[in-house]
Amino acid sequence: MNHTSQGFPTIRPRRLRQTPTLRRLVRETNLSPADFIYPMFILHGRQVQNEVTSMPGVYQLSVDMLAREAEELRELGVPAVMLFGLPAEKDPIGKENFADDGIVQQAVRALRAADPELVIMTDVCMCEYTDHGHCGVIENGQILNDPSIEILGKVAVSHARAGADVVAPSAMMDGQVAAIRQALDGAGFGNTPIMGYSAKYASGFYGPFRDAADSPPQFGDRSSYQMDPANRREAMREIELDLQEGADIMMVKPALPYLDIIREARDRFPDVPLAAYNVSGEYSMIKAAAKLGWLDEKRTALESLTAIKRAGAHLILTYWAKAAARWLAE
Numbered sequence: 043m044n045h046t047s048q049g050f051p052t053i054r055p056r057r058l059r060q061t062p063t064l065r066r067l068v069r070e071t072n073l074s075p076a077d078f079i080y081p082m083f084i085l086h087g088r089q090v091q092n093e094v095t096s097m098p099g100v101y102q103l104s105v106d107m108l109a110r111e112a113e114e115l116r117e118l119g120v121p122a123v124m125l126f127g128l129p130a131e132k133d134p135i136g137k138e139n140f141a142d143d144g145i146v147q148q149a150v151r152a153l154r155a156a157d158p159e160l161v162i163m164t165d166v167c168m169c170e171y172t173d174h175g176h177c178g179v180i181e182n183g184q185i186l187n188d189p190s191i192e193i194l195g196k197v198a199v200s201h202a203r204a205g206a207d208v209v210a211p212s213a214m215m216d217g218q219v220a221a222i223r224q225a226l227d228g229a230g231f232g233n234t235p236i237m238g239y240s241a242k243y244a245s246g247f248y249g250p251f252r253d254a255a256d257s258p259p260q261f262g263d264r265s266s267y268q269m270d271p272a273n274r275r276e277a278m279r280e281i282e283l284d285l286q287e288g289a290d291i292m293m294v295k296p297a298l299p300y301l302d303i304i305r306e307a308r309d310r311f312p313d314v315p316l317a318a319y320n321v322s323g324e325y326s327m328i329k330a331a332a333k334l335g336w337l338d339e340k341r342t343a344l345e346s347l348t349a350i351k352r353a354g355a356h357l358i359l360t361y362w363a364k365a366a367a368r369w370l371a372e
């Protein structure tokens with residue numbers, strides 16, 4: 043065999059890296075604003091725009107501020123939002139969560155009026171609404187499963203009734219997708235898709251979100267319902283169950299520390315849309331390091347988002363949605 047055809051110097055991978063246009067031509071993963079879902083935190087009041095201390099650039103907004111946001115997202119080409127609500131009052135079961143005039147329900151209507159085409163997704167959980175801060179109802183210090191999924195069904199119907207396009211259960215209660223599917227179908231919302239937070243880990247990276255959504259658990263932690271970060275096979279089982287229960291989109295969360303899970307979900311369930319949540323801590327780490335001058339925010343944020351897409355997620359929930367759309371247009 044001719045030795046010159048064996049690798050170097052015949053083969054030189056650097057040939058294709060010589061110019062920006064050549065590199066662009068052979069690039070395997072291209073980010074687009076169309077990949078992004080923008081998470082938003084909505085609260086009561088008027089003209090409120092509170093920056094979240096641990097998440098610079100992320101704001102808690104009142105409903106009257108949303109029309110402008112919808113317009114901005116449209117201009118940037120970001121197609122979807124994920125809504126989280128901060129209620130006026132918290133109680134043991136979180137009543138405002140399924141109230142017609144609840145904060146998320148108001149936000150859905152305002153966004154819908156501002157842009158009929160925006161894909162409005164709502165987070166269906168209980169922790170922002172309950173006085174104990176857990177994602178289910180409590181009895182004797184235990185987080186109960188079956189009564190919780192009944193409430194989650196009511197919440198999903200209430201969001202759909204307000205006009206939500208997609209509901210996204212994140213409580214990690216067993217059977218939550220089935221309960222929500224049944225509740226939606228029973229209420230005439232058979233066409234409302236469910237995006238399951240299927241493989242959601244009990245993660246330290248949610249820290250800053252709990253400031254933004256005012257949702258830290260008042261006792262204990264979420265390890266009796268969210269997944270153990272050490273488990274990979276169990277994630278596949280959780281996703282499979284969500285799909286059996288009727289989930290239309292699967293999600294892995296957080297994203298960057300779990301790229302192996304994203305890749306495996308993509309390979310194992312090739313025909314199902316896969317979302318990944320680039321969570322608050324992933325955002326705040328880079329923001330903090332950039333503030334200290336230790337990292338370049340634009341470069342590391344786009345690198346993170348590219349890595350998540352390369353791993354196999356084509357829907358990415360990210361607090362950088364607007365900034366990244368601007369960077370990509372430069």
Ligand code: PBG
Nearest residue numbers: 167169212247248251321322323
């Ligand atoms: C609600 C919920 C959480 C996140 C999304 N939905 C917090 C939690 O489970 O404690 C985290 C999102 C983020 O950190 O950006 N259950």
